[in-house]
Amino acid sequence: MLVRAKDTVWPVNVAELTTPALLVDEAALADNISAMSAVLPGERLRPHVKAFKSTALAARLVDAGHQLFCCATILEMEGMAAAGLGHDLLLANEVLDARRLGALSDQAQITVAVDSDATLRAAIDGGVKKVLIDVNVGLPRCGCDVRYAGRLADAARAAGLEVRGVMGYEGHLMDLVDRDKQRAEVAKSMAVLAQAHEMVGGDIVSAGGTGTFDINEVATEIQAGSYMLMDTHYAKVGLPFRRALSVLTRVISVNAAGNFLVVDGGLKALGMDHGNPTVDGATVFFCSDEHTTLIPDEGTTWEVGDLVRLWPAHVDPTVAKHRSMHVVKGDTVIDEYAIDLRHW
Amino acid sequence: MLVRAKDTVWPVNVAELTTPALLVDEAALADNISAMSAVLPGERLRPHVKAFKSTALAARLVDAGHQLFCCATILEMEGMAAAGLGHDLLLANEVLDARRLGALSDQAQITVAVDSDATLRAAIDGGVKKVLIDVNVGLPRCGCDVRYAGRLADAARAAGLEVRGVMGYEGHLMDLVDRDKQRAEVAKSMAVLAQAHEMVGGDIVSAGGTGTFDINEVATEIQAGSYMLMDTHYAKVGLPFRRALSVLTRVISVNAAGNFLVVDGGLKALGMDHGNPTVDGATVFFCSDEHTTLIPDEGTTWEVGDLVRLWPAHVDPTVAKHRSMHVVKGDTVIDEYAIDLRHW
Numbered sequence: 001m002l003v004r005a006k007d008t009v010w011p012v013n014v015a016e017l018t019t020p021a022l023l024v025d026e027a028a029l030a031d032n033i034s035a036m037s038a039v040l041p042g043e044r045l046r047p048h049v050k051a052f053k054s055t056a057l058a059a060r061l062v063d064a065g066h067q068l069f070c071c072a073t074i075l076e077m078e079g080m081a082a083a084g085l086g087h088d089l090l091l092a093n094e095v096l097d098a099r100r101l102g103a104l105s106d107q108a109q110i111t112v113a114v115d116s117d118a119t120l121r122a123a124i125d126g127g128v129k130k131v132l133i134d135v136n137v138g139l140p141r142c143g144c145d146v147r148y149a150g151r152l153a154d155a156a157r158a159a160g161l162e163v164r165g166v167m168g169y170e171g172h173l174m175d176l177v178d179r180d181k182q183r184a185e186v187a188k189s190m191a192v193l194a195q196a197h198e199m200v201g202g203d204i205v206s207a208g209g210t211g212t213f214d215i216n217e218v219a220t221e222i223q224a225g226s227y228m229l230m231d232t233h234y235a236k237v238g239l240p241f242r243r244a245l246s247v248l249t250r251v252i253s254v255n256a257a258g259n260f261l262v263v264d265g266g267l268k269a270l271g272m273d274h275g276n277p278t279v280d281g282a283t284v285f286f287c288s289d290e291h292t293t294l295i296p297d298e299g300t301t302w303e304v305g306d307l308v309r310l311w312p313a314h315v316d317p318t319v320a321k322h323r324s325m326h327v328v329k330g331d332t333v334i335d336e337y338a339i340d341l342r343h344w
Numbered sequence: 345m346l347v348r349a350k351d352t353v354w355p356v357n358v359a360e361l362t363t364p365a366l367l368v369d370e371a372a373l374a375d376n377i378s379a380m381s382a383v384l385p386g387e388r389l390r391p392h393v394k395a396f397k398s399t400a401l402a403a404r405l406v407d408a409g410h411q412l413f414c415c416a417t418i419l420e421m422e423g424m425a426a427a428g429l430g431h432d433l434l435l436a437n438e439v440l441d442a443r444r445l446g447a448l449s450d451q452a453q454i455t456v457a458v459d460s461d462a463t464l465r466a467a468i469d470g471g472v473k474k475v476l477i478d479v480n481v482g483l484p485r486c487g488c489d490v491r492y493a494g495r496l497a498d499a500a501r502a503a504g505l506e507v508r509g510v511m512g513y514e515g516h517l518m519d520l521v522d523r524d525k526q527r528a529e530v531a532k533s534m535a536v537l538a539q540a541h542e543m544v545g546g547d548i549v550s551a552g553g554t555g556t557f558d559i560n561e562v563a564t565e566i567q568a569g570s571y572m573l574m575d576t577h578y579a580k581v582g583l584p585f586r587r588a589l590s591v592l593t594r595v596i597s598v599n600a601a602g603n604f605l606v607v608d609g610g611l612k613a614l615g616m617d618h619g620n621p622t623v624d625g626a627t628v629f630f631c632s633d634e635h636t637t638l639i640p641d642e643g644t645t646w647e648v649g650d651l652v653r654l655w656p657a658h659v660d661p662t663v664a665k666h667r668s669m670h671v672v673k674g675d676t677v678i679d680e681y682a683i684d685l686r687h688w
Contacts, residue, residue, distance in 0.1 A: 018441070018688055050633055072634045093634065094596040095608075096649055097362070116595055118648035126377040140604050140629065140637050142597040171632070253459055255480070256489040264439075268664045269688075273616040273631065285484060287617065288395055288515070289660050290416045290437065293484050304462035305440055316633050320612045321665065323687055343667055344362055344613075 003112070011332045014248055015307060021248045022325040023309065026334065027108055028244035029060075029327075032228050033121045033238050039214055040222055046090065046206060049076045049341060051225025051316050054187030054325065055083035056337035061228075070206070070223050071341075074100045079341040081108035088208065090132065090225060092167060094142050095117045098126025099257065105129065113167050115144040120156055130162045132204060135196040137168035146192050150199030155245065157338040165204030168193040169223070174211030177237055183215045189299065191217035210241070231315040233274040245318065245325070246309035247277070249292065251302055263308045266291045271317030277310040284310075355676045358592055359651060364609030365592045366662070366669040367653065368573065370678065373404075373671075376572050379584050381408045383558055390434065390550060393420045393685060395569025395660050399427035399671065400681035405572075415685075416548070416569050418444045423685040425452035434476065434550065436511060436567060438463045438486050442470025449473065457511050459488040462479035464500055474506045476548060481512035481533040483552055484659070490536050495544030497645040509548030513538040513567070518555030521581055527559045532561035569589055575659040577618045587660065589669070590653035591621070593636065596644055603639065607652045610635045614654065615661030621654040628654075 014023065036045060049058060058069060060078060070090040071077045077089050078100065086108020091101060094115055104110050105127060113134040114120040123131055133153050134142030135250035138232045153163045170189040176182035190207065208222035211234065216222060217301060225235055229245035249265035262279050267287040270277055276284040282294040282302075292310060296302055312318040319325070320342050327335040346602035358367065380389060386409045393402060394416035402413060402424060414434040415421045415450050421433050422444065430452020435445060438459055447455050457478040458464045467475055477497050480487030488496060498509045506641065514533040520526035534551065541549050552566035555578065560566060569576055573589035611631040614621055620628040626638040626646075636654060642644055658663040663669070671679040 020688060093608075094606075096594055096596060116648055119596065136599075140599070141632065141635055142606050145600040148600065237406040250440055252440060252463065255484070256492065260484050262438075262486050264437075267615070267617045268661050271611070271616075272661075273611045288485065289486055304460055317612050317616075344364060 010336070011334050014326070014328060014331045014333055017326060017333065019250045019307075020269040021247055022061060022322040023248050024245045024327050024337070025244045025246070025324045026327050026329050028230075028242040029228060030240045032230060032244060033064050035061060036213065036224065036227050037066070040224075041065060043068055044221060045114075046221040046223050047071050047210070047228075048072070048092070048223050048225030050079060051167065051319070052228055052339075053319055054337050055079055055085060055339035055341065056083050056338050057085070057228065061264055064278055068221060073341075073344055075344050076341045077101060077104060077110065086110075090167075094134065096122045098122045098128050100126075100237040102127025107235040111164055113142070114156065115142050117152075117155070120152060120159070124159050124161065128161075130164055131156050132164055132167040132202075132206060133196065133200045135166055135168040135193055137170050137192045137207070138173070138260070139171040140307040141169070141171065144245050146196045149196040153200040163200060163202050165202030165206070165220075166193055166197045166200050167204075168196070169207060169209070170212060170216070171209065174209050175233075175237060176211075179215070179238075182212065186212050186216055188299075190216060194218050210238060210239065226315055228320070231274070231313055231318075232278045232311050233313045243311055246311050247314050247318065249308050249310055251304050251308060254302055254304055259287060261290050261294050261296060263294065263310070264290065265310060269318075269321055270312050271314040271321070273314035273317060274333070277312050279308060279310055346348075351615030354680070355678050356668070358672060358675045359676055361592060361670060361677065363592055363594045363651075366493060366666040367590045368593050368669045368671050368681070369588045370673050371669050372574075372586040373572060376574060376585045376588060377404060377408050380557065380568065380571050381410070382560065384568075385409060389566060390414045390565040390567050391572075392416070392436070392553070392567045392569030393424060395663070396572055396680050397685035398661055398683050399423055399429060399685065401572065402427070402429050404604075408419060410563060417685075417688055419688050420685045421452075421454065423449060429500055430454075434511075436513070436550070438478065440466045442466045442472050446471025455508055457486070457571070458496065458500065459486050461496075461499070464496060464503070467501050468505065472505075472590040474508055476499050476508055476511040476546075477540065477544045477551060479510055479537055481514050481536045482513040482517070482552070483513055485513070485515065487512055490540045493540040495543075497544040507544060507546050509540045509550070509564075510537055510544050511548075511550040512540070513551060513553070514556060514560070515553065518553050520555075520580060523559070523582075527557065530556050532559055534560060538562050542601040554583065555581060570659055573659040573663070575618070575657055576622045576655050577657045587655055589659050590655050591655055593652050595648050595650040595652060598646055598648055604645050605638050605640060607636050607654070608634065609654060613662075613665055614656050615658040615665070617661060618657035621656050623652060623654055628651075629670070
């Protein structure tokens with residue numbers, strides 16, 4: 001499952017890497033996995049593969065006792081099944097061409113979310129045998145109106161499918177900083193899902209994410225993923241996870257007056273939808289395709305060749321821009337994980 | 345150079361594609377190439393490979409009479425050389441490990457930008473024989489102060505390198521909507537580059553981009569790239585190029601009240617640094633990792649399964665998220681170009 005660059009024998013110092021390079025801090029990663037498993041052990045967690053897109057990282061979660069996984073794309077499902085991680089794979093998303101999913105049935109337990117007659121029909125036609133009814137719990141995205149959940153479950157069962165339960169993602173509540181308010185809003189949102197579950201039946205109530213992992217009291221399993229690598233965006237909410245993912249860059253130019261400098265990684269190496277990355281000792285002025293211009297903090301000195309870590313605002317799309325991530329202890333690279341679940 | 349997906353025999357209808365999929369409209373692409381070549385024929389243009397990261401698209405430019413290319417990364421230089429497109433390749437960026445560039449000398453003419461003693465030293469140590477002096481012309485990014493350009497050129501020549509001239513990117517002036525103001529500002533910026541050229545010598549004054557391609561009167565060659573595929577951001581400035589690049593998606597969910605709908609492509613398939621994509625017949629509400637939620641225009645009807653094209657705000661990072669682009673005439677896919685110059 002792990003890939004190594006040709007000619008590379010680990011460990012090496014990070015200074016040997018071609019920049020920009022994705023780094024994962026082993027200590028922070030291990031702490032994040034432990035902190036989550038302590039609160040949500042085993043099957044209480046259904047880690048979301050979309051956040052890290054790597055079977056090597058998924059295998060770390062199996063080692064920590066987690067056997068259930070959810071995915072956002074068919075390719076993630078295919079890769080997880082091919083890597084022998086198909087004990088219980090949920091595609092927590094609607095799809096129309098489910099044939100690629102049906103084809104995985106021999107090697108994995110496959111469940112897909114449905115929220116309409118059309119997506120149920122696609123599951124049936126594609127040869128998928130198990131579904132969850134996806135219910136809208138307030139986020140304006142997928143999920144059927146709670147009033148139709150029972151009818152959809154009946155239609156699925158009438159077609160011979162197993163209905164394992166319900167799913168509903170309270171994504172609109174992930175970022176609330178006021179945790180009391182968040183708790184109250186999540187309870188309201190999950191009351192809708194409980195109502196749907198009442199009508200649908202089945203063992204599973206799948207919901208939640210990194211932002212609500214410890215306050216969602218209705219879900220039987222929490223779909224969290226970002227907590228493993230964490231980003232500066234989620235970090236603002238005050239969760240018990242540490243930032244583990246950075247983009248290693250090099251200073252390639254220092255302005256003569258010393259009032260700005262440039263590193264060799266930019267928006268093609270970073271998820272930019274939540275804004276600029278963060279840098280210790282400097283402020284990000286702006287990101288270009290392959291550059292980030294920094295304004296150094298007063299009293300700091302910088303030279304061409306210095307290594308600089310950019311901390312991305314959003315980990316999920318950052319990971320998806322790289323072929324691999326380098327696992328580091330301090331400045332020593334001890335391993336390289338392929339990001340093998342990218343694309344569609 | 346061109347790759348085709350296994351089992352696929354072109355042409356097919358776009359409805360056969362796995363979504364999200366990158367589409368290039370052949371008619372718009374051909375028009376954009378022609379419109380640029382009419383104003384900047386042959387060696388007056390040095391197309392910027394970073395904008396499309398595809399040797400197949402670069403080959404289209406060779407067919408249109410352009411032999412010079414510039415790149416933003418070493419990997420782009422390597423891929424262009426390997427594809428036999430190395431007649432005159434400029435790395436229009438500073439690098440510290442130039443050994444990978446030096447290794448290309450047998451198969452391509454390699455020139456690299458330098459803006460400091462450290463980057464000049466890297467070029468020398470890496471075995472690169474030709475440089476341009478990169479001069480800061482107002483954009484707070486790379487480029488030496490004009491006062492040091494002559495000294496840097498002297499140092500390069502003293503080390504036995506050929507100094508081919510100067511480079512300076514007026515990137516801060518690309519988006520000005522008032523073209524008279526833009527023309528005046530570009531002239532001021534280019535006066536700095538002309539001053540540097542005076543001190544440095546050489547045949548080349550390389551500058552410009554899609555936003556200033558027809559008003560930069562100092563550059564001997566213009567480094568434009570985005571004009572080929574165009575984006576909604578540049579389109580606002582009123583340039584004579586048409587949008588050619590879209591992300592094909594499918595409607596996977598329609599809200600029961602019909603007031604929003606969801607397509608199966610999101611911010612992992614789109615460059616988001618210039619904001620949300622645009623959609624004909626609907627307004628983008630928000631993008632998630634693998635979804636975009638749309639608010640339909642009044643009077644429009646949408647069904648699960650409908651194909652929807654998202655027009656990205658910024659083409660360069662959008663291209664870098666995909667493995668290939670499908671060339672289409674209307675709804676017919678006639679070819680597939682590998683995006684083979686991604687990563688670093």
